[in-house]
Amino acid sequence: FYCDQANTNQVLNMFENIGEQFDLIIDDGLHTPHGATSFFKDSYPFLNEGGLYIIEDLNMVNHGDEYKNLMLEISKKYNPPFIDILKLEHTNGKDNNLMIVLK
DSSP states (O other): OOOOTTOHHHHHHHHHHHOOOEEEEEEOSSOSHHHHHHHHHHHGGGEEEEEEEEEEEEOHHHHHHHHHHHHHHHHHHHOOSEEEEEEOOOTTSSSOEEEEEEO
């Protein structure tokens, strides 16, 4: 399936066409805070309880505060049992980070 992750209608149509819930959703999309925020809000309802939601390639050097704010927003709104940003080593030193949310 192809959709613009920042377009709510396209994302919802995609999930409705699939017609199933998921145990794992990986956001490997635009790699921007806006894209990650939009896609999370639209796709999180399609994640099963106990499922993992991963946003990959977070650029913490240029957008660290925005991703930290997204993490706080998710914590407050959805109260997941686990949420964290994992900072992994990478040759370019900036965008091999993951946000992991357990539902």
